[in-house]
Amino acid sequence: MRTTNRTTIDVDALGGLFPGRVATASELLGLGLPTGELGVRCRPRGPWQHLLPGILLLARTPPTRAQLVRAALRYGGPRTLLTGVDALQLHGMRALPATGPVQILVDRPVEPTDKVRVTRVRRLPEPVLRKGFLTAPLGRAAVDAAGALCVRDDIRIVLTEVVRHGGVPLADLRPWLSRGSDQVRQVLAELADGVRSVPQAWARAVLDDLALPSPRWNVPVRTAEGRPLGIADAWWDDLALAWQFSTPTSRGDLLAAAGVIVLHTPPARLRQVPAAVAQDVLRAATRAGQRPRPTIKAGKDRAIVGADVGADVGGDVDAGRGKESSTIHQ
Template sequence: MHHISAPDNVATITELRAHGVTNHAITTRCRPSGPWQRVLPGVVLMSAARPTRRQRLRAAIAYAGPDSVVSGVDAMRAHGIDVPLLPDVLVLAPATRRLASRAYLTVERTTRPPRPTPHAGLPYAPLARAVLDAARRAADHEQLRVLLTSTIGPCTVGELRTELDAGSQRGSAAVRALLTPDLASADEVVPEEVTLARRLLRGTALPAPQWHVPVHDDVGMLLGVPDAWWPEVGLALDVGPRTRHHDPRAWLAAGRTLFRTDQHRLSTAPTAVMDELVAAFAAAAANGHRRAG
């Protein structure tokens, strides 16, 4: 069988057949011990490894078909909003398409399919639509508050209210109650630990970092928005509790280094923390992690 090239190693059965792969060959390769796997009905991952988040998104769009878009927290992250991932992927599809939710995928059929915003080869809902789709599914008040406050800045309260009024009213009461002018000022204060980190860094030989910028891996997936970022060596610094969902292993797998500390340690052992950070910078530079986020 000749080599088949597919984005993210994800292909539909129709596409595989078009490349001359028979049904028998597909079935054989997708057996439990085989080199491929079915991730959604009619969609194959041409690898036996656990699907990455991006491969799950690619498979979801392949399953949902043309004019479908990724929404919810995955789309928020594509727009650079650093919110924790949820287990499920949300995809919007035209209401005329008969599709059922499957496995990790939630399909919402809509009479208002948004114009997709492309990012790194995948179609996403615009930010206001994405955050409200996520907000209507929030598990509790705290998750809802985090989703909304994380978006203020790139989106205004007015833009969110306009999108809310135009869309489905299902699950919108709690969202509407939080979308007040006060929300815009809820996250404006710079946390004390970030202010302290800025002051301590000025006393080191480290170059000035970028503050609160999105950092992506090599396939365009958001790793996070750390408190500080040195793109020349691929080193990130987290000092606040708001980024505790960042996983250092995921950053390392992407060729970036995540250094984490907290306010207590910054306050009680500032010299030790800065020495460790300088050492992490030197190690990252020596490892050749010179990738821009």
């Protein structure tokens, strides 16, 4: 107990007054707690601890991530918005864990610390309330997360998730990301080309040095009658060649049975031996170019009819040969 000229304070019960047991020093002083008491209780063996300048955790246990987030928002002051990976998680994105400094958006000068990454903007976006925290909108949170990341695959994971699963239009990201790092701009270019996964991005890099036309990405394939056969991760339309970055599935069997040449490449192989994968692709393209193209449909609406194509990639077409159903496993 501590008694002041205003009231009697049960210091040990103060934690219950503040969400997450996170309080500002000014709040505690405003309740009548003596200044010296704060210092005593935040000593190395004391019951409280300093989280950030002017921000205390009224507990001795290590702070949880939620407590760090709450402390960062209190540190930023009124109108501060949570952004970056912590905000992405509150929006339901789970591709990356929240580690490192908490990211906040502010519209006034705030000193960064080793626990808080501060982005100052002239005008804050409209806040979104998520589980009691004021957060930046999903697109803005993704932009800030990408800007703080150094590993290209992590940037790919974040931006791909918000586009593919979060429903954020690529156009909403481009104004900010176009001014980002070279890695961020490269990922933006990949997304603009239709790449929607990290393995697809690795595959795109494999193709950079090959004398093949660029494929389309994430292409639904159907029979001439419209029966779905599956979705090709990468698709060469003239060759009716599908590239899948997974283990073989029944859908791959359906594609092969319809005359599509299907190359399966596990993501680990893409990452570990890209030069060998490039040779796999060239061999598959050669086989696809040496047989008549099957009559199938690819894409959302456009009908694809059989044609003698692909000789420039795989050799002369033998018009006398029938359809070849082939799945290539690498």
